[in-house]
Amino acid sequence: MMYAPVEFSKTAYPQIEYQRRQQQFWDPIRLALFTLAIVAIVGITIGIVTHFVVEDDKSFYYLASFQVTSIKYRENYGIRSSREFIERSHQIERMMSKIFRRSSGVGRFIKSHVIKISPDEQGVNILIVLMFRYPSTDSPERIKKRIERTFYQSLKIKQLPLTINIPSFSLTPIDSKKMRNLLNSRCGIRMSSSNIPLPASSSTERIVQGRETAMEGEWPWQASLQLIGAGHQCGATLISNTWLLTAAHCFWKNRDPTKWIVTFGTTITPPLVKRSVGKIIIHEEYHRDTNENDIALAQLTTRVEFSNVVQRVCLPDSSMKLPPKTSVFVTGFGSIVDDGPTQNKLRQARVETIGSDVCNRKDVYDGLITPGMLCAGFMEGKIDACKGDSGGPLVYDNRDIWYIVGIVSWGQSCALPNKPGVYTRVTKYRDWIASKTGL
Template sequence: MMDYMESGPRYTPKLDKEFEQSLQFLPASNNKKYEKKKSPGKIGAVIGVVVFVAVVALMIGLLVWHFRFRKNEIVKRMYTGSMKITDQTFDNAYEDSNSSEFKALAQQVVTQLKSIYSKDPQLKKYYFGSVVQAFSEGSVIAYYLSEFRAPAGQETSLDKAMGNLEKSAGKVRLSGTGTIEVEEIVTSVVDSRMLTTSFRRDLRFSKHLRPNKVDQIESPGFPNTPYPSNTVIQWQLRGDAGQVIQLKFDSIILEENCKNDFVKIYDSLVAIEGRVMEELCGHYSPSEPLTFLSSGNVMLVTMATNEEKNFPGFRAKVSQTLKTRVCDKQLSGSEGSFSSPNFPNFYPPDTKCAWEIQVPNGKVVKVTFKKFLLTEPGLENDKNCPKDYVMINNEKLCGDYDDGMLTRTSKTSKMTVTFHSDFSYVDRGFDAKFEAVDSTDPCPDEFECKNKQCIKSSLTCDGWNDCGDSSDELNCKCNSKSISCNNGMCKPEFWKCDGIDDCGDGTDELNCGGCKSEEFTCTNSKCVSEKKRCDGRNDCGDGSDELDCPAAMESSVACTDLTYKCKNNKCISKKNPECDDQPDCDDGSDEENCDCGQRTFKSSRIVGGQDAEDGEFPWQVSLHIKNGGHVCGASLISPTWLVTAAHCVQDEGSLKLSQAGTWEVYLGLHIQGKIGSPVVKKLLKQVVPHAYYNAHTYDYDICLMELDSPVTFSDHIKPICLPAPQHDFKVGDTVWITGWGATREGGVAAKVLQKAQVRLINHTTCDGLMEGQLTSRMMCAGVLSGGVDACQGDSGGPLSSPEGKRMFLAGVVSWGDGCARRNKPGIYTTVTRFRGWIKEKTGV
């Protein structure tokens, strides 16, 4: 029986002779022979005979199954495909699968397919039948589904034979029995997820788009009810000849794992895997562009769902637009810009572009890619660029590059840049600028990196990889406040002894007073033999040698300052067990209240500078003075409570910042001043700064705020997870700082929420850099690259630490020596030291 994608006229399956033979069973035994007798001897004999007969019957049955049936186990192999019919012109009646014209041509195609398959012994042997599913223009494209039935284990050879058929089709014109002439055969095995027998429903929709009209497609029930389970759906979209299809998602909310529920988009009218443009699952922010263009006038959107966890689904706008070749351009002048088609949306498949760049004579062309996103699934690390690529100076470029990190320079005043995309899997593409530069001095008054990027000369040999390829840090003389690596590099002093090899040769981790290689380093810095690790004895003195031990994690252990305490007061040795989706406590308390710290939206990898995506940090709060603007940040930890910094609520003259009535709270905010949906404005009920806060030292710099009414969680408003007192945030871990603070020291506040990655720094090293100003309630985080830090206006905001699928509130932005100064990391209030105080005041 054909599978879900079958449509149009049906064919009658042939009988398979291998399945005509019926199973033969051994005759039932005569039970009277084995009735219970009085004699124990006879009973034993009877039992022995029964056992013997049963064993013999079982062995015979197994032998019959193995030699007669197992070797003949038959599997179905389904292939979708298309072929170009060169001696026909498209008739509008071909859009209707019930029309006589459709049926007549479909029969010719099926005959042709049988003739084509018969030329290959493997295909001829196992071919079962085909059905034509659709036709489209060009001259006429036929889309079909073919079924093969072969013994188990022959799938690979079938795939190879079908692959050879496609390769040869482009070289040799194929013809059948004289009925039609075909060429350009495309075929691929059907995605197995679409053939599962558990689908309860198979829904199909077709739409022919009209000029200047925008239509809409959506999953059933969207957005009021979840999409149906165990269902496969397809939307066949057509445009007029000479048009292309534009698909733009307004909203997409699916299960996170694409193995369960997914949407796939094809540059075809059937699900040919060689023509898949993209596969989507999860939840994408409406602010991110998810727009696709077809290469021709057809497109297929499919959706498949399993039994569990159904979500609202998706809604998308569809329209047709004229197919153009606007990307072939002549560019001239001293500078300019160009980008891949449809950027920043997805470029169309089967696209070729060329830009001829001419700069003034005596100059050379330098191209810098401001964005470069050209990656195909499974080929992320393939530098040969076998699929989509940009070519400059006979060099293929593909993959993902950070902003401005990819540059190329010509040898003359002319340069040709070409772009190529194949038929499958599209990406965002690129945005580039060109400029005329002097061939002998392409970076006037600046330093030229090996990758041809230009940076300020003052940024060389300062310990920071400003070039992106570290060429600005080679062969350097380090100052007294930097680590002199043996390989000639300089690194910031606060990266010394943090457990990470920043130099690349281990210099920064030498002479750290650590333990020997065969020893375990305790949390209290004591060294014990690795053999004593997990031996059931507290050799460290603080119990750290018995943490995360498999045997100990199966039962409760003695409670220490490092062990996690469950609600029933039993302790477990597992590190950071809370909200990791694995119940570790007997009472399950480590997985309670775990609806937190999860970012709803998937990232599509397109980032504007350091702007956060809308909804990327849904716990981020903006604190405003009434009738004023943004002053501080805060973190949402429950429907009614926020965490911020105590220094944000210190009275300043007549400005009573310690009073709840002074404040307005904005949740779900992304752009300052843009307060429509989904932003929620709240007032405060009370402000609770820590009683021990010291305005001179910034010790105990933490404050709680209670909202005047609970906020309803949404995609843009969610709490961050609070860590347990024993939660271990490791030195060297990468964390996030976010806020609307000044983007530079002395600068103005940012309009769009900013984000930056920083790294947790060794407390002792940091205290030395900050001249002994740190207390045990403060933690340090430094930048991975120069010029990134929290600043004025970021105070009170979160230091978010990823742990599995969730983010935990590691710290609260507190203070620093200026903003983004090199070797001057930011200082944060350590939340784990105040977990008991937060619980006491809020119940959270």
């Protein structure tokens, strides 16, 4: 059955009353011993707190540039969405990880992101953001010297895939705002509220009876599509400053863009950002009876500004293929039980892709899965998207860059055995998206 839109309702939580303890009187010896014990505990606690405050880690960001002489410049390096730029960026980022991962101390190097590849007479120039974690008592300049020393030593002793012109290397400390502005040129990068990059792995718990998303910025492309006066109806995914990707069936009752709003953030109420919808484009060949071509676009009347907590996801190349049992993540504000209420806080689940041959078995969906559909979940059930998650993203992490590979479309009930979630396969519609948006 289709994951139909549902209205938001609040959950009532029971209040707990605690029993009062009877007052007790202490003799002088017991009171003295008790006081000494309290003083000792307080002393130890202060010591521990002081230790962690002093040793509290902080994020440090650096903008690095260097010349690579073993690469010849290609025109597509200037297009950040091109396969050439993405593949070369991954190679450079892997190399930086090899240089710093073990050399800079456990957990010190977080990640790197290539910002620009530009032409040079002897090869190419690389502009890259480096992210580290060090005690807050350290200074950016002292850490800078440490990073430079590690970099130069690595070039001497490690076999690296690229040839770097050592004198060309420069390193500049930058603040978190500058770092975010630089990364805004890249899609699919998620950050926490404190600018700390999050690990690719996350909860394996489900949206159905699952856990709430941990923090702002964990899934910054997630949006809520809401009918004015009726509340949350569907999820959607930000793919540019103005365009969102969602499911066609979300609009089957109302296609009037003036009746819709979009909100961003990990809660529906209050929203972090709110925008009006100016245009709705539904796939011309959408068939509600078969769920084929269940894809639509919504354009905002006013663009959103990218930040740590609102960011676009990457669109996959049409040639991207995910083998069965690939880990992917689904997020949404949908119900946690079949026909339950919308959840005010965003929820997340790790699921796995399932081959269409398995999904088309007689005991599963009996031939209903077309080439434009993608199954994901688990054959034993239990973990799944549900009602109200429709239109939301199914995303895949490729070397810390996140791609939308599916749109929550339909399924039989929620989290049943042999009835995994069915998603619109985004790679199948890559040309259609480009023809409507230019993306």
